[in-house]
Amino acid sequence: QVQLVQSGSELKKPGASVKVSCKASGYTFTSYAMNWVRQAPGQGLEWMGWINTNTGNPTYAQGFTGRFVFSLDTSVSTAYLQISSLKAEDTAVYYCARDDDYWGQGTLVTVSS
Amino acid sequence: QSVLTQPPSASGTPGQRVTISCSGSSSNIGSNYVYWYQQLPGTAPKLLIYRNNQRPSGVPDRFSGSKSGTSASLAISGLRSEDEADYYCAAWDDSLKVFGGGTKLTVL
Numbered sequence: 001q002v003q004l005v006q007s008g009s010e011l012k013k014p015g016a017s018v019k020v021s022c023k024a025s026g027y028t029f030t031s032y033a034m035n036w037v038r039q040a041p042g043q044g045l046e047w048m049g050w051i052n053t054n055t056g057n058p059t060y061a062q063g064f065t066g067r068f069v070f071s072l073d074t075s076v077s078t079a080y081l082q083i084s085s086l087k088a089e090d091t092a093v094y095y096c097a098r099d100d101d102y103w104g105q106g107t108l109v110t111v112s113s
Numbered sequence: 114q115s116v117l118t119q120p121p122s123a124s125g126t127p128g129q130r131v132t133i134s135c136s137g138s139s140s141n142i143g144s145n146y147v148y149w150y151q152q153l154p155g156t157a158p159k160l161l162i163y164r165n166n167q168r169p170s171g172v173p174d175r176f177s178g179s180k181s182g183t184s185a186s187l188a189i190s191g192l193r194s195e196d197e198a199d200y201y202c203a204a205w206d207d208s209l210k211v212f213g214g215g216t217k218l219t220v221l
Binding site for chain 2: 037046097101105
């Protein structure tokens, strides 16, 4: 069965970086795109962009350029989201989602001094 | 401000039929498929409807989707207490994915 398992919660200080992983299983990793979605506390879903798992080419939504980087390690069927220069407003749950269907369980990133 | 517009809340009593609307434009709903996601409290979103009106395996047929022009709707019949959740519509818009702001469904 398709599974997307994300790394655990992170507590970071402002200015630090964080890397969230999303390990896929149950399907051919390079056959489906991987999306990233942010959900701030008490808020709705916000699409951050996607990465082509064949070419590694990322597409970022407006507001997620510069400090946000999508990457892959196809040898271990894993997608990554790295956020640098963290700010308090980056505090959110970050989800990976295969194409339009399966979602990871989410990773809470808390940015606080 | 979300690109797709949903009512912030909806409610119904057990057994009732409720509908949730999603309004967009010609560049998103008007020319692409609509997806619906259910997010139960404290959990990740789950795909409920894809390609406007298709249900993934395991989703009860109490859930149905429809689309007309630049609007879409999700209908839930035979409402149950476990349907209490947030519901989001989504569509692609010129290679970018857009979501509605979400509708909180309360089962009274």
